[in-house]
Amino acid sequence: MxxxxxxxxxxxxxxxxxxxxxxxxxxxxxxxxxxxxxxxxVSEEVREQLRDELGLNDSFLVQYGRFAKKAMRGxxxxxxxxxxxxxxxxxxxxxxxxxxxxxxxFIIIGLSVPLxxxxxxxxxxxxxxxxxxxxxxxxxxxxxxxxxLMIFVFSVEMRILPSYGRGDVVHVxxxxxxxxxxxxxxxxxxxxxxxLASIMLPLFIRLIRSEMMETLQSEYVRxxxxxxxxxxxxxxxxxxxxxxxxxxxxxxVQIGTMVAYTILTETVFQWPGMGxxxxxxxxxxxxxxxxxxxxxxxxxxxxxxTIVDLIYGLVNPTVKLARMGA
Amino acid sequence: xxxxxxxxxxxxxxVALAMGAGAASIKVAYDADPVSLDxxxxxxxxxxxxxxxxxxxxxxxxxxxxxxxxxxxxxEQIDPTTTRFSLREGVKFHSGNEMxxxxxxxxxxxxxxxxxxxGIFNLFTGIEIVDDYTVDLKTSEPYPLVLHTATYIFPMDSxxxxxxxxxxxxxxxxxxxxxxxxxxxxxxxGPYVITEREQGVxxxxxxxxxxxxSESKGNVDHITxxxxxxxxxxxxxLLSGDVDFIAPVPPTDxxxxxxxDSTNLITMSGTRIITFQMNQERVEAFKDPKVRLAIDYAVNxxxxxxxxxxxxxxxxxxxxxxxYLGYDASLTPRFDEAKAMALMEEAxxxxxxxxxxxxxxxxxxxxxxxxxxVATMLAxxxxxVDLKTVPKAQYWPEFDARAADMMMxxxxxxxxxxxxxxxxxTHCFNAETGDGQYNSGNYxxxxxxxxxxxxxxxxxxxxxxxxxxxxxxILYEEAAFIPLHWQDLAWGARKGVHAESIxxxxxxxxxxxxxxxx
Numbered sequence: 001m002x003x004x005x006x007x008x009x010x011x012x013x014x015x016x017x018x019x020x021x022x023x024x025x026x027x028x029x030x031x032x033x034x035x036x037x038x039x040x041x042v043s044e045e046v047r048e049q050l051r052d053e054l055g056l057n058d059s060f061l062v063q064y065g066r067f068a069k070k071a072m073r074g075x076x077x078x079x080x081x082x083x084x085x086x087x088x089x090x091x092x093x094x095x096x097x098x099x100x101x102x103x104x105x106f107i108i109i110g111l112s113v114p115l116x117x118x119x120x121x122x123x124x125x126x127x128x129x130x131x132x133x134x135x136x137x138x139x140x141x142x143x144x145x146x147x148x149l150m151i152f153v154f155s156v157e158m159r160i161l162p163s164y165g166r167g168d169v170v171h172v173x174x175x176x177x178x179x180x181x182x183x184x185x186x187x188x189x190x191x192x193x194x195x196l197a198s199i200m201l202p203l204f205i206r207l208i209r210s211e212m213m214e215t216l217q218s219e220y221v222r223x224x225x226x227x228x229x230x231x232x233x234x235x236x237x238x239x240x241x242x243x244x245x246x247x248x249x250x251x252x253v254q255i256g257t258m259v260a261y262t263i264l265t266e267t268v269f270q271w272p273g274m275g276x277x278x279x280x281x282x283x284x285x286x287x288x289x290x291x292x293x294x295x296x297x298x299x300x301x302x303x304x305x306t307i308v309d310l311i312y313g314l315v316n317p318t319v320k321l322a323r324m325g326a
Numbered sequence: 327x328x329x330x331x332x333x334x335x336x337x338x339x340x341v342a343l344a345m346g347a348g349a350a351s352i353k354v355a356y357d358a359d360p361v362s363l364d365x366x367x368x369x370x371x372x373x374x375x376x377x378x379x380x381x382x383x384x385x386x387x388x389x390x391x392x393x394x395x396x397x398x399x400x401x402e403q404i405d406p407t408t409t410r411f412s413l414r415e416g417v418k419f420h421s422g423n424e425m426x427x428x429x430x431x432x433x434x435x436x437x438x439x440x441x442x443x444x445g446i447f448n449l450f451t452g453i454e455i456v457d458d459y460t461v462d463l464k465t466s467e468p469y470p471l472v473l474h475t476a477t478y479i480f481p482m483d484s485x486x487x488x489x490x491x492x493x494x495x496x497x498x499x500x501x502x503x504x505x506x507x508x509x510x511x512x513x514x515x516g517p518y519v520i521t522e523r524e525q526g527v528x529x530x531x532x533x534x535x536x537x538x539x540s541e542s543k544g545n546v547d548h549i550t551x552x553x554x555x556x557x558x559x560x561x562x563x564l565l566s567g568d569v570d571f572i573a574p575v576p577p578t579d580x581x582x583x584x585x586x587d588s589t590n591l592i593t594m595s596g597t598r599i600i601t602f603q604m605n606q607e608r609v610e611a612f613k614d615p616k617v618r619l620a621i622d623y624a625v626n627x628x629x630x631x632x633x634x635x636x637x638x639x640x641x642x643x644x645x646x647x648x649x650y651l652g653y654d655a656s657l658t659p660r661f662d663e664a665k666a667m668a669l670m671e672e673a674x675x676x677x678x679x680x681x682x683x684x685x686x687x688x689x690x691x692x693x694x695x696x697x698x699x700v701a702t703m704l705a706x707x708x709x710x711v712d713l714k715t716v717p718k719a720q721y722w723p724e725f726d727a728r729a730a731d732m733m734m735x736x737x738x739x740x741x742x743x744x745x746x747x748x749x750x751x752t753h754c755f756n757a758e759t760g761d762g763q764y765n766s767g768n769y770x771x772x773x774x775x776x777x778x779x780x781x782x783x784x785x786x787x788x789x790x791x792x793x794x795x796x797x798x799x800i801l802y803e804e805a806a807f808i809p810l811h812w813q814d815l816a817w818g819a820r821k822g823v824h825a826e827s828i829x830x831x832x833x834x835x836x837x838x839x840x841x842x843x844x
Binding site for chain 2: 030040042043078082148151155165269
């Protein structure tokens with residue numbers, strides 16, 4: 001276990017080094033940050049001088065060396081726009097994004113397990129067909145369209161839910177303010193999490209359904225039926241538990257993907273998280289912030305995958321972590 | 327009975343007064359929030375919009391583009407290079423300090439240090455304090471735009487911004503990247519003080535109790551400014567009643583906001599011109615005025631405004647919009663495909679040629695669609711266009727490198743004056759003075775440049791108007807560039823928010839004067 005964790009940390013470090021190298025090498029193609037820092041009539045001479053002050057005229061290696069040296073001490077550079085350390089900007093925005101992902105995860109788990117199980121047990125009922133039909137639509141409609149449609153229906157036409165932002169948040173500690181402690185906060189987080197969940201929900205319903213159907217055909221389930229166990233016990237204890245293994249694997253990877261999808265959701269809902277911040281940073285050519293964001297997201301991917309592997313071991317004791325880490 | 331009547335009417339009166347001066351609170355959504363609280367850090371619309379809320383200028387523009395005294399009560403020219411301003415007395419800064427000539431001089435000196443603003447103050451040599459409430463602004467030569475420039479002087483609280491902050495840095499420092507005292511702290515004379523600010527999320531404004539302008543009918547006590555980047559979300563926020571005032575309104579939603587019972591649409595012709603430049607150094611054919619004219623005749627700018635902009639623009643035939651001195655109503659848009667083809671043949675390009683074209687795709691309203699339309703129109707006179715559109719962040723380096731034969735550029739004159747268009751867009755390029763910095767067409771006509779120089783030293787309005795109109799006429803005849811349209815401005819407001827009287831073509835809403843029914 002310990003050896004496994006050490007290996008994982010080492011892997012994470014390599015991953016983040018590669019990410020930093022890649023994001024650093026593309027920054028020249030993102031545009032000229034100076035244009036976003038000065039007005040239209042500022043002369044080329046003044047811009048060149050500022051570029052010098054920022055060290056943008058140095059060679060790639062010099063710039064990367066300077067960055068790497070600071071990064072070792074935990075300093076990922078200073079955002080041009082926010083004028084604060086990039087890592088701090090991201091940490092301030094992180095809780096909003098994590099709460100959004102958490103909200104979406106609740107919706108996904110809360111709906112996909114019962115719906116997936118139901119469509120597996122009663123594949124021919126009308127309700128199952130309706131769910132499968134909707135899940136096809138869900139997979140094929142892009143998230144920003146879903147989001148705008150939701151705003152149109154629930155905010156503009158019905159006027160029951162707010163259209164943008166986080167609303168009233170309660171400060172918990174540090175940079176973390178939460179939506180989950182006020183009624184207004186709940187109302188604000190509902191639409192964005194539902195929009196975010198809409199991409200993953202159909203996938204999980206279908207995954208749970210097919211795994212469940214397969215498990216229901218297996219020998220031990222048939223044996224359980226023959227033994228005369230109650231149907232509920234067979235479905236929810238014996239079959240479901242074995243269904244969940246691949247679901248957890250996919251789920252872990254998808255949580256990381258969901259962090260990426262927050263870019264679109266947050267932009268549409270003006271959600272003050274790090275996804276929206278990243279898109280804005282790209283528009284403003286705020287390169288230190290872009291590099292820092294990519295590193296942080298890489299870190300999140302590595303962490304979630306590690307946790308998934310650990311959970312995997314808990315759910316299925318036959319899996320040995322030491323072997324996996326190899 | 328009589329006494330009762332008196333009390334009743336007194337009550338009615340006080341109720342009426344209370345209603346008239348009723349404190350209102352509004353939420354405003356823009357597409358972006360101010361970059362910094364320092365009014366001299368970046369010359370942009372956002373900075374100036376903020377400055378008009380937290381500071382007051384010496385003079386400001388009215389809706390019909392006239393000057394209105396704010397912190398200056400009167401002004402006169404005492405010799406050809408000196409203008410004397412009398413300052414308003416008894417004006418308090420948010421810190422409680424009183425505003426005097428010393429603060430105006432301090433602000434002027436700081437403007438001269440700002441990389442963004444010093445260009446506007448190039449011809450200004452200094453400011454002299456005559457007494458506590460009188461200053462003399464000096465220029466190196468007679469300059470017709472003294473008042474235009476005075477709209478950029480928002481006196482700052484010199485005592486508040488002097489000294490060193492906790493980190494030992496000068497409080498007055500202008501820092502373009504990185505932290506500074508002035509970018510986070512503010513003390514102006516304006517109608518609002520900032521009580522809370524979370525960059526990219528919201529800014530909270532509270533009305534300044536000691537505001538000097540007690541005659542202002544404005545009754546908004548509290549403003550929450552939120553950036554909402556996405557157009558559909560911003561519109562939805564207004565329609566659902568989550569916010570009370572939005573800007574800008576995207577062209578696709580104009581009709582919807584206008585038709586909604588709970589919202590008002592306010593539109594105004596803007597001053598930003600959208601143009602194409604034809605690079606004469608890259609394409610030999612563009613050196614021939616006939617070819618340039620042919621392109622102008624081939625481009626149907628009325629069609630672009632009608633179809634692509636949904637009427638949300640004013641068709642242009644020159645750079646200066648109506649209301650500017652150089653505007654000449656006799657210059658009308660040209661569109662005639664047959665004539666365009668004839669001109670091409672006359673110039674010896676009857677078989678056409680191939681060019682490259684570049685435009686941004688997120689800088690101006692519908693910029694990429696406009697470029698596509700222009701490319702199609704040019705195909706009709708056998709000019710084959712290879713079009714590339716890129717995000718603005720990548721566009722400007724390409725523009726600086728003059729990377730395509732035809733490039734799109736939109737321009738708003740910082741001085742609200744005609745000469746500025748020529749100086750940046752069509753003046754012969756001069757690396758030293760910065761003239762022609764955005765002239766990707768490399769158009770160069772010394773005669774036109776001479777007219778501009780002459781106009782910029784001419785203080786007689788009638789003579790100056792004649793010079794600037796002559797300049798526009800030359801650029802029109804020679805088809806120095808392809809004018810398309812001036813982008814219109816639009817604001818959306820909830821009914822009862824009387825925003826129509828506080829907006830202007832410069833897009834600086836004067837929130838201090840905003841009246842809201844409660």
